[in-house]
Amino acid sequence: RKEVEQDPGPFNVPEGATVAFNCTYSNSASQSFFWYRQDCRKEPKLLMSVYSSGNEDGRFTAQLNRASQYISLLIRDSKLSDSATYLCAVPPRDNYGQNFVFGPGTRLSVLP
C-alpha cells in the first residue's frame, strides 16, 4: 500500500453541489493531517488541519476515520472558485518533524 493515496479525479460538479474526497494513508500511528489547496500553476496553500475531532470551516469539513485510515474533505455549496487541486499531507513515519508526505492530489472542477 502506498503511503498516501488520493483519487486524482477530476471531479466535475455543478455549482452548488456537495462534493467529498478521501485520502487514505498507511501509517496507523499518524496523528495530524492537513489538506492543502493548489490552484493551477500556483503553490499549495494550507486549507485545513485535521485532528481526531475533525474540523469545520464554513463550507469545508474535514474528518478523520482512524479505523479505516483515511481523511475526508467535504465541500458544501460548491463555488466556481473552489476549482483547484486538493492535496492531503500526512506526518512523517516517526510522527515527529515536518517532512510530511503528500498525496498526488484530487482535481476538482466546479462548473457553472
Added chain:
Amino acid sequence: DVKVTQSSRYLVKRTGEKVFLECVQDMDHENMFWYRQDPGLGLRLIYFSYDVKMKEKGDIPEGYSVSREKKERFSLILESASTNQTSMYLCASSFDRALGEKLFFGSGTQLSVL
C-alpha cells in the same frame, strides 16, 4: 505574512549544467524544504533542513545536494542536470518541528533541462 521567495519562476538549462535554485524566507523559520512536483506523482521531498548547516535527505535525494549557510536561505543544487530533473521545484518553510505547524510554499520554479 510569511514570504517564501524562489529566485526564478522559469529556468531552462542544458544537460550537464550545474544548476542552483535559491529560496529565501523572511520569517525566521527553523525548517526549510525542497520538493519537486510532477503530474500524477504529487509532491516528493528531496531534502530538508531543521537548522543552519544541517541537512537531511528526503525521499528522492539522488542527483541533488543542498546548502544552508544562513537561516533564511536554502539552496538546491543539481550538480549535473539531466532531462529527468525537468520538473516544478517548490521550496517551503515552517516555524518549528511541532507537529501542527503548517508549511508555507514559494511560488515554484519550473525547470526544463534540454
